[in-house]
Amino acid sequence: MPSGLELLMAHKDEPKASVLQSKVEKMERMPWIEKYRPKNLDDIASQSTTVQILKKNLETSNLPHMLFYGPPGTGKTSTILAMARQLYGPSLFKSRVLELNASDERGISIVRERIKDFARLAVSNPSESDLASHPCPPYKLVILDEADSMTGDAQSALRRTMETYSGITRFCLICNYVTRIIDPLASRCSKFRFKSLDEDSAFARLKYICDEESIKVDDDTLREILRISQGDLRRAINYLQSVSKLLTEEKDDNGDVIMADDGQATKQEEVRELFGFMPSSLLSQFLSVLEAKDLNAIFEFLQEKIAKKGYNASTLLNSLHDRLLLGDRDGDQVDISLRLSNRQKNQIAMTLFDADNKLTQGCDECIQLLNCAIEISKEL
Structure with missing residues (x-):
């Protein structure tokens, strides 16, 4: 029989085992975009130039204010979060990093209250164990995701806050469109462009x-x-x-x-x-109908084969763009883009652009698809 000491040690280990099992189950239930988010700069894919510069900054522990911009899904937020973890370690990360989504909190009040209150706080000295494993510089980090959604007044207020508290707080602005960041704010940051992943x-x-x-x-x-x-x-x-x-x-x-x-x-x-994309065979049928220039057949095809099956108009426009202008092949069939002149491709591109622009503004999908189909039919 086990001794009393063994039984006591077994009971002491049970909570640890249950906590570990709980963490494992939580990881299993996480979305993969969070589960496999990079934990350090070495895990960042494709952005080699940006990562090299940030690693040099990490070695000196002297970060400037930063502005990350580029298309969505290219690793902007993941990069700064990975760098913050390497900078502060798990114990100081929560107390020294403030992450906000500026699209939700975009007004001047959030700058005057929450950001300013966090930025003005002095940092405490890290423990010896933290300093032994991480740089732990004497400043905090504010991460503003989707900063291009902030109002002009909020950006102007943020500029003053960045100047006043730069000694104890550094800022990282993240956006998709750098042109929506006011020049006085952008000029105070080191810019890093994130390109689409190869x-x-x-x-x-x-x-x-x-x-x-x-x-x-x-x-x-x-x-x-x-x-x-x-x-x-x-x-x-x-x-x-x-x-x-x-x-x-x-x-x-x-x-x-x-x-x-x-x-x-x-x-x-x-x-x-x-994912809502039209099958290649159905897209080929649609292009054949367009080449036949039969208005009744075009209208019937849009109603029966596209609208009733719930295909998204923007997705269809992307498929037409790829097939007609980029030359995506359909099996062994002859590529239709090879039979189109540059003038025809230019006209089709303008038609697709106009239709996509009107869809973005909220116009009726059926009307825009019908108009786009008729205009493309004239060019084929």
């Missing part, structure tokens, strides 16, 4: 996630997911997670997911259909 880096990240989640998927399906995500790695990871849950047909002996497609991978057309 296919190889994004593919390697998706492959890593598949290996970690024990998902069996072929390379062509991953590249199709990357193509329809248009350089947005966050969207690609979300797409991959949706595919892994919805297009599975069986599991292996360990309960790991195996993607459908003869027990090995998801078909590319199934992926496109899942």
